[in-house]
Amino acid sequence: MTSYIIRRLLLIVPTVFVALSFLFLLFFLLPGDPARLIAGGAERNIDQGVLERIEERYGLDDPVLVQFGNYWKRTIQWDLGESYLNRRSVNEILGDRAVNSIRLAIWAIIIEIVVGISVGLLSAIRRYSWGDRITTIVTAAASAVPVFVLGFVLQYLFAVQPNKLDWPEWARLRTSGIGPDSWTFFFIPTGEQWRYLILPAVTLACVTTALLARMTRGSMLEVLRADYMRTARAKGLAERDVVVKHGLRNAMLPVVTLIGIDFGTAIGAAVLTEFTFGWPGLGSQIVESVQDRDLPVLLGLTLAVVIAYAVINLIVDVSYAWFDPRIRLGKGEHA
């Protein structure tokens, strides 16, 4: 098992290298001059001498391949440089943005797991009931709704309307930004914070919740027919225990993959949701960096996202071993 994990961790290195090299080289194909940006903006009339000094200072006058080499030298020491735009250290920006992304992702995943899996299970157990039929329709629709449409609808229903109708202050949800209050245990909102959190979390969770519900339903239906479920009933277990103790873990095998992949996506690629709700996370920052030609920020944040994604995938693969003892990794003595 340990050697498997080490092998997998080493595989992250080429993944990161290819992803970042591609981004780095792509950047030089884009129009726009970073030196001008550093000096205060593309529209301003800037003295040629100033531009030259800036290029020299940031190494922008070196050949691309030299810049490329220097970049990797610094990156290996986890020196991600500073923003062209405002001279802030990229490590600092990354820290600020990542915690917000992780908080949002955690809540999205909690909603997905709690709602998606329980709806899927109920649907499977009460197959062909009205609840099941409605679930099938609603989940099909929910998995097809674009994030920005859902985001605007939720903003209208839970923030704009309550304001118009003069609902009590606590019942009006926030449509944008992040609240001033702090968090306990890293991710539990305090004070007003939950009013900012709830809409983006629901929006981010929506599509995956629907997919999880459908997947859980299908997987559970298959498991319910299995011989070992009949054995469990023949033992005299109550139906609820048959489903929970014998069915659930078997049915969760395909579902775990989806949750794992989605956690990676929710951290790094929640761009649309973060934009719609002005949530200061990694995704929205990455888009801004592209628009601003802010190469160090773009590369630094992408690096973090790629590593997070790879590590989460590894954790998912390893957790399989707990869910299904038949695939205990690297332990071949019993075949």
Added chain:
Amino acid sequence: MATDDRVLLSVRNLRAVFETDDGIVHPVDGVSFDVRRGEVFGIVGESGSGKSVTAMTILGLQPTLKIKEGEILWKGRDLLTMPEDERRKVRGREIAMIFQDPLTALNPVHTVGKQIGEMARIHEGLSRRAAKERAVEMLELVGIPEPRKRADMYPHEFSGGMRQRAMIAMAITCKPDLLIADEPTTALDVTVQAQVLEVLLAIKDEIDSAIIMITHDLGVVAGMTDRVMVMYAGRAVETGTTDEIFYEPRHPYTLGLLASLPRLDDKGDEPLVPIVGSPPSLVHRPTGCFFHPRCRFARVPGNCETDDPALRLVAGDDHMAACHYAEELAGVTVESLRRQVDVTLESELADLDEPLERLVPDPEPRDAAGGDAAGETGGNGDAVGGAPAGPPAADTAHDGGTNP
């Protein structure tokens, strides 16, 4: 059938149906039998004869099955009208089941020890630790070496024979009064079969329970059972002691099953005697006697084609058969049947006795009466059985179709 205080289970006129898109299927159609404490009761029949469904119905494990009539008396109480939570206490604790394929019947994500111990946790409220100890004890009882280590292993780490022993260990954990074994040795090879059956019999004596042995393997029946019920198309066609069934069969189907067995003392040039055709469709069943389209002795045209024979006492105290001509079969032995077929093949029909005149079936009216099922695959010699001391005859068909 006399009722006495040793009767544990009494199934009375059980009729149950599956409602499918193709029509109503009758997997169990008016079956009655008693099982007494300490005996091994065999239920024999081809795939799809209703034997497994009968067993599942006793435990209430067929959610899509509709019980039309009848009762299943367990120690005098009807299981079919018992509230679900009381019936659940009977399952596992008083009636336990051993399933056919122990690989799929054991849960792949729990250790064998946990699955065995769970039985004791449900019914005896044992702690996790005590249940584990019980599981180790049970594994030892069924002859699994290093039971403590094995208890922590998963089903996929066990061999086929060991899995079946683990299955037996699970079933006997609460010392049930009745064990239902549904083809317990079908998935095993012959040497392991014998070991598993031995374990089963030894345990029956140890915990003084009764066994219902469901099988298509006549070898298992001969070696283990005290009484036998032969099923065909959802009905009991013959019941009696094992000796009566094997040595004085009174139903042409039983006779056919026995005659289709290869025997160890065969020289090798004897023909095997197949039961022609295949089991009838359980949706569109034949008129009259369900077996008449395949019967070597059927009188067609005659009452075999028109009248449904009831199961009736034909000899001794308890030997019953559902054949209009059961008495006339008294003179027919398996040997004579095989000899007759042999002779027939050599076209020496002249010497045959009266009831065997119809030995060579006339295919024309037979096929017409046989209906859809027999018509499609007719004449392929589908037969069940296994030699008492030799390898079992092939039976590759699944219990599919009627047992979803």
